[in-house]
Amino acid sequence: MNMELLLPLIGIPIVVLGFAFKVNPLMVVTTAGLVTGLAVGMDLPTLLETFGEKFMNSRQLASSLLILPVIGLLELNGLKEHAQAWISRIKVASTGRILMLYFVVREISAALGLLSLGGHAQTVRPLLVPMAQGAAVNVHGELPQALQDRIAAHAAACDNIALFFGEDIFIAFGAVLLMSAFLKENGITNVEPLAIGLWAIPTAFCALMIHLFRLARLDARIAMDVAAFRAVGDGARL
């Protein structure tokens, strides 16, 4: 192992330590980029050029900014409050069940290529989170902030996991095309995208089962946490 192989890795401990010590991530990432670049002998102007080029070429990542005005407008007019009220009329709805339903629909629709049906800005924040929280409020009354946060984080995790393990079944998705192109470039020409999509199904099914199992236990866990929180609250009042 010589230095030349180790130097390009210098950014990794910077990122790990920076995140661990909760330094502002923008600062961590920029520092890691600067140090890595300088360590492998890039000069500052070239490094700035790389920074600018990659930043400009990934501008589509900021597209959630487009959605915020609509969401802001609807939330000002009580979208969240209404979503909570609406869910309270459905007697069988519980946090776990809502998230399970969303998970299944999201994974299947992603497998069919309908990736934009969900998403954190357009679906999770305005609709899924208030409904999942509202269902718990209906059973337990006002929730402590920590529990509200946990339900919201669960909703975001559902969206990610269902999307990731669903989308690779869809044969026109970028990842599938990337894999078949990679195999072709390396002389393996007899693999169709369809085959890769089909072989994604076993893992997609495992992810579905594993995550549904966790979500199935969520309602009981919420009840336990609410009870524990109340007990502490009562203790404090005594």
Add this chain to the structure above:
Amino acid sequence: MTTLISINLVYYLIGIITMLIAYLSWRDSSNPKRITTALFWFLFGMSFLFGDVMLLYLGKTTSYRIVGFTVLLMAAIAGANLLGAGKRPDDEATTRRRAAARLGNKLFIPALAIPVITVLLAGFGKELQIGSMFLLDQKNLTLASLVIAVAGALTLGQRITGSSPLMAVRESRRLVDAIGWALILPQMLAMLGGVFVAAKTGTSIQAIVNLFIDPDNRFALVLIYCLSMAAFTMIMGNAFAAFPVMTAGIALPFLILQHHANPAPLVAIGMFSGYCGTLMTPMAANFNIVPAALLELKDKYQVIKLQIPTALAVLACNVFLMYFLAFS
């Protein structure tokens, strides 16, 4: 052939929204750090609003350097904790409840319109033309569809609620205040990924992984391929960047050529092992950190923490699935 909703138009729209947010932040007296907050969003908006003009008149090298410099400035503002947020008026909750009672289910219409219109246009709108112009950017169908969906939802929203477009932007500034620096993080990470590629970090990782390889132990090879896909994805924040490096380094020479693995299940499950890594890393900011900020969670790592048990369980499944499916 030209396009009506081109990717550049999308960037201009994002730029205009960002500049309005910068202006409103500057005017917000309830924000103790209003000047630096406004400067941050102004710098961010610049690359969207003037990026293409700069490329045209200054050439690539100079434009990229200028943007690179603004990136350093933004990191410095955020790092020095100079990004602030305004206060919301106290009487708002009552207003919201009253509006909710008045508008009822109509509020769902614009919210649902965004995903529905996006999916429909992205699925069936590719060929749509106005005169001799394509309606949607042919290479960025989803993004172009999203613009139309958002415009439609905004129009519907104004009709239903009676609020003005300026109100919408003012509300989005409050959301942006809550999200803060996290909105920029995905692009910063793409930038770091670019530096890692230029520094050939992949080659180094591969060299280290090779130290652990026993070419005759089939199960160990499968295990190392899955784990290194997850680990390198955690470093890069993106499974697509890890896939060619690890597959060319381990899967292709040892598993496919030497042990005659079936390539289709091997790469499909290998890529999924990378996705398990995506679920566990702050480097995949647009999936893990931005949502935490968007949902205004106290702990920005909470989404990742909740994803780790599922990710590890699926990763374990992947090892066995690959071992049994690729060699049957």
